[in-house]
Amino acid sequence: MKDIKRFITPLFALIGIQLLWVVVVVFWIAWFMKSHSRLRAVAETYSPELLQGGTDWFILVEGILLLCAILAGVYVIFLYWRRQAELYRAQRNFIAQVTHELKSPLASLQLHLETIRRRRLSPEKLSTFLDTMLGDTDRLDTLINNLLSAQRLDQKGIKLNLVRDNLSERVTDYFRPRQFSLPKAGTMHLDIEPDLYADLDSEALETIFRNLLENAILYASGSPVVEVALKSQGRKAHLTFTDHGKGVPRNEQKKVFRMFYRVKHPGETIRGSGLGLFIVQALTRMHRGKVWLTSEGVGKGASIHLLLPLRKPPTGEDA
Structure with missing residues (x-):
């Protein structure tokens, strides 16, 4: 039967x-x-x-x-x-993956808290434990924010407050503090053209940056190597976010922006929810922009490209 x-x-x-x-x-x-x-x-x-x-x-x-x-x-x-x-299969896999993503940092937090309660730790050891616990809470916060953002975007429940702002400064302000704090002694190179203005929602832009950086770290081959470039291209601002990680097969490069879609590499289990690039694409489009991915193939890294309309700097009266 x-x-x-x-x-x-x-x-x-x-x-x-x-x-x-x-x-x-x-x-x-x-x-x-x-x-x-x-x-x-x-x-x-x-x-x-x-x-x-x-x-x-x-x-x-x-x-x-x-x-x-x-x-x-x-x-x-x-x-x-x-x-x-x-979509049903992707949702089913997503539920299993998110359950794992939630349990892992919670288990780590519980283990560290029980260790702190039962043992008298040295200040150095306690500081290490606290850093690990903060990292776990950041991981949980990112996952929960992505879940909420994806749900609101899917139901068109997000409205951006676009304000004329200095895109060059926003990119620099977000990535500069993280430039030397990547895991596994990773490196990040910034190449930012100054004074490029666009109509931006600062919170949505930070969500885009956070997901791009997390995606590069997740799919890194060993120590993350990231390059962030912002250049003017006619009447557009072209932001390129490049990693030198696992790469994306050509037949999957358009699929990565689907909700719940995750690139699979044989023999490897990569954590993540499959929501990051979906959120990036949705928020970029709400900025009247365009996003796409390029990769030479598996093992050759990938680049995420964002095009946003340039605007004139605000005058003294606008400011």
């Missing part, structure tokens, strides 16, 4: 419907050709004028078009089902 259920899938159902459709079309044409002479005899007896317009052949074409419309409808339903099935 299980083997039978395994073969009864919408894909096989679609193939079966297509074969049935071919049989029906062949039967329809055969029946029409067989009955054509009788139809003409009926038309000559009751309505000879119909023969002048080729109405009999119109009936054949009309029937075939109707069958084509039915097949097209079935195909559309199949495409919709396949998309829903992919």
Whole structure:
């Protein structure tokens, strides 16, 4: 019974419907050709004028078009089902992944707190424990914020407060303090063109930066190496966020912005929720911008590109 259920899938159902459709079309044409002479005899007896317009052949074409419309409808339903099935599988994997992402820092916090309660630690050891615990709370805070942001974005519940601001300063202010605090002694290089202005929502922009940086750290091969560049490109500001990590296969580079989608690398389990780049894309579009990913392939790193409309610096009266 299980083997039978395994073969009864919408894909096989679609193939079966297509074969049935071919049989029906062949039967329809055969029946029409067989009955054509009788139809003409009926038309000559009751309505000879119909023969002048080729109405009999119109009936054949009309029937075939109707069958084509039915097949097209079935195909559309199949495409919709396949998309829903992919989303369902992604959501199911997402729930499992998020459960793990929540349990890991909570377990770490519990372990460190119990150790602090049961043992008298040296100031150096206590400081190390506190740093680890703060890192775990930051990890939880990021995950919860991403969950809330994704839910609000999916339901179009976020409205940005766009204000003319210095994009160059915002990029520098966010990444400069983190430049020398990457895990595993990672490095970050900044190349920022000064005084580029855009209409920005500071909170949303920080969310974009946070997710880009976290994504680069998650998919780093060993010590993270990150390059952040901001340049003017005509009437646009072009922000490029490059890592030298695991890379993205060409056939997956457009999929990474889907909700819950995570790039899988054989033999590796990479933590994450699959929401980061979805949030980045949604918030960038709300800034009237564009985002895309480029990568030469697996093991060759990846670059996230953001294009935002440039604006003139505010005048003294605007400021």
